[in-house]
Amino acid sequence: MAYEKESISVSNLSKIFNTNSGQITALQDISLSIGEGEFFCIVGPSGCGKTTLLRILAGLDSSSGGTITIKPTNIDRPINSMVFQEQSIFPWMTVLDNVSYGLRMRNIPKKERYEIARHYIEMIGLSKFTHAYPSQLSGGMKQRVSVARAFANDPEILLMDEPFGALDEQNRILLQHELLRIWEETRKTTVFITHSIDEALCLGDRIMVMSANPGMIKTIVNNDLPRPRKISEIRTSLQYNQLFQSIWLILRDEVTNSKNNSFT
Amino acid sequence: MIKQEYSSLLIRILSILSPLSILILWEVMARVHIIDTRLLSSPSLILHAFIPLLLSGELLYNTAVSVQRVIWGFLAGSAPGIVLGIGMGLSPLIRSAFEPMIAATYPIPKLALMPLILLVFGLGETSKIFTIAIGVFYLVVINTMAGVLSIDKIYLDVAQNFGANRKNFYLTVALPGALPMIFAGLKLGMGMALILIVAAELSAAKAGVGWMIWRAYDMFAIEQMFIALITLSLLGYVFSLLLDMLENWVLPWKKQV
Numbered sequence: 001m002a003y004e005k006e007s008i009s010v011s012n013l014s015k016i017f018n019t020n021s022g023q024i025t026a027l028q029d030i031s032l033s034i035g036e037g038e039f040f041c042i043v044g045p046s047g048c049g050k051t052t053l054l055r056i057l058a059g060l061d062s063s064s065g066g067t068i069t070i071k072p073t074n075i076d077r078p079i080n081s082m083v084f085q086e087q088s089i090f091p092w093m094t095v096l097d098n099v100s101y102g103l104r105m106r107n108i109p110k111k112e113r114y115e116i117a118r119h120y121i122e123m124i125g126l127s128k129f130t131h132a133y134p135s136q137l138s139g140g141m142k143q144r145v146s147v148a149r150a151f152a153n154d155p156e157i158l159l160m161d162e163p164f165g166a167l168d169e170q171n172r173i174l175l176q177h178e179l180l181r182i183w184e185e186t187r188k189t190t191v192f193i194t195h196s197i198d199e200a201l202c203l204g205d206r207i208m209v210m211s212a213n214p215g216m217i218k219t220i221v222n223n224d225l226p227r228p229r230k231i232s233e234i235r236t237s238l239q240y241n242q243l244f245q246s247i248w249l250i251l252r253d254e255v256t257n258s259k260n261n262s263f264t
Numbered sequence: 265m266i267k268q269e270y271s272s273l274l275i276r277i278l279s280i281l282s283p284l285s286i287l288i289l290w291e292v293m294a295r296v297h298i299i300d301t302r303l304l305s306s307p308s309l310i311l312h313a314f315i316p317l318l319l320s321g322e323l324l325y326n327t328a329v330s331v332q333r334v335i336w337g338f339l340a341g342s343a344p345g346i347v348l349g350i351g352m353g354l355s356p357l358i359r360s361a362f363e364p365m366i367a368a369t370y371p372i373p374k375l376a377l378m379p380l381i382l383l384v385f386g387l388g389e390t391s392k393i394f395t396i397a398i399g400v401f402y403l404v405v406i407n408t409m410a411g412v413l414s415i416d417k418i419y420l421d422v423a424q425n426f427g428a429n430r431k432n433f434y435l436t437v438a439l440p441g442a443l444p445m446i447f448a449g450l451k452l453g454m455g456m457a458l459i460l461i462v463a464a465e466l467s468a469a470k471a472g473v474g475w476m477i478w479r480a481y482d483m484f485a486i487e488q489m490f491i492a493l494i495t496l497s498l499l500g501y502v503f504s505l506l507l508d509m510l511e512n513w514v515l516p517w518k519k520q521v
Contacts, residue, residue: 059424092515093436101426135517
């Protein structure tokens with residue numbers, strides 16, 4: 001896929017953890033380029049370092065080597081906002097304060113940031129819960145708030161670490177729908193980690209498959225399924241099935257390999 | 265299926281009935297001389313002694329004196345406890361500087377310090393307030409530190425990812441995240457303050473509820489002693505009620521689960 005502008009450029013990135021039993025190479029030779037407005041998915045067996053890669057992109061962890069360049073389109077914008085896998089909205093803040101958190105950190109006046117936050121709260125269908133605390137929300141609602149918090153911050157890139165992994169099937173499909181809808185409107189550069197091939201195919205423009213021990217790029221697959229996508233229609237298409245099959249074949253080897261390795 | 269829900273009326277009646285029946289039992293046993301009223305008095309004798317004590321203003325005066333000491337001691341102990349506790353929770357440097365000292369001195373019974381406190385601060389109000397403050401301080405500082413340390417790491421990641429500066433980090437994550445534990449510490453501290461006030465007023469006091477108890481002992485005025493004890497229990501109840509109200513106000517997110 002050709003993109004007019006590059007948004008994220010990663011070259012020769014590596015990450016080595018020093019443990020008591022020696023060094024562990026979590027990431028090795030990661031080089032990739034993500035275009036502006038691209039929805040980029042990463043799948044791989046557990047332990048392949050995909051979360052580590054995302055945390056390095058987010059600036060939450062440091063790399064051991066290589067470079068990352070994120071090209072800003074607007075210097076007033078924050079570089080990235082992350083949607084975490086686990087429950088991560090502040091229990092001590094209302095939905096409104098949670099969604100406007102990033103804006104508050106950037107010293108945007110209360111009236112303005114609440115206005116922006118309300119817009120995104122409406123988008124995720126939680127207007128009735130604007131002043132509710134997280135303890136009053138279900139798991140799916142909390143993750144919606146987390147997604148809205150990231151979008152409301154209006155970052156250059158969105159980083160999502162299996163945001164729907166802990167949800168039940170029905171909620172997951174609903175949230176994928178909503179994410180697609182919001183993303184179609186905003187076209188934000190997004191890096192999305194998942195262990196589900198299906199989720200990657202429903203959402204992504206390209207899908208990067210990683211191998212474990214050490215975490216490396218196995219291949220990057222183009223996903224040309226037409227947009228705007230409807231998840232129910234996509235799943236029955238021939239193209240979807242072919243892509244699913246090819247990614248599964250690559251992943252299957254990886255999963256068996258990493259399984260064998262862990263027993264040796 | 266077992267019916268678990270009892271009517272709130274039944275629960276309310278029981279919670280009033282049970283202490284009431286103990287009072288009645290006490291009175292009856294006193295009247296038929298099963299218990300010695302010279303030592304254990306009786307509800308009617310206590311009530312009889314209570315009225316002049318209240319009307320003369322003596323009880324209110326002593327209560328006010330003790331309440332002041334408790335409040336000042338409580339504030340003087342909890343404010344530095346919260347500040348230092350948050351610092352110790354957030355910074356490994358501050359923690360390693362203070363934790364050994366606190367751990368080493370915490371087990372010393374605060375009452376054992378009273379003679380030293382009296383020597384240092386003299387017989388005035390300061391020594392009593394300081395005794396209470398030091399008891400409150402330990403409970404608050406330890407709980408506050410534990411509260412900050414127990415904040416889920418994910419919230420620190422979120423704050424960092426959204427670009428929180430140091431001030432916002434304290435105000436939006438560390439303090440609110442530790443508040444439930446801080447309140448646990450404050451409540452324990454209040455209990456400690458009420459224990460210490462009686463001891464502090466044992467020596468070199470001229471007024472206070474604790475002083476009333478010791479004077480009643482000297483004068484063998486059992487009824488006055490009971491009145492002072494009941495006053496202390498009421499004080500404890502009112503203070504914990506006030507702390508609960510404050511907690512509900514400061515922690516609205518904890519209320520509705």
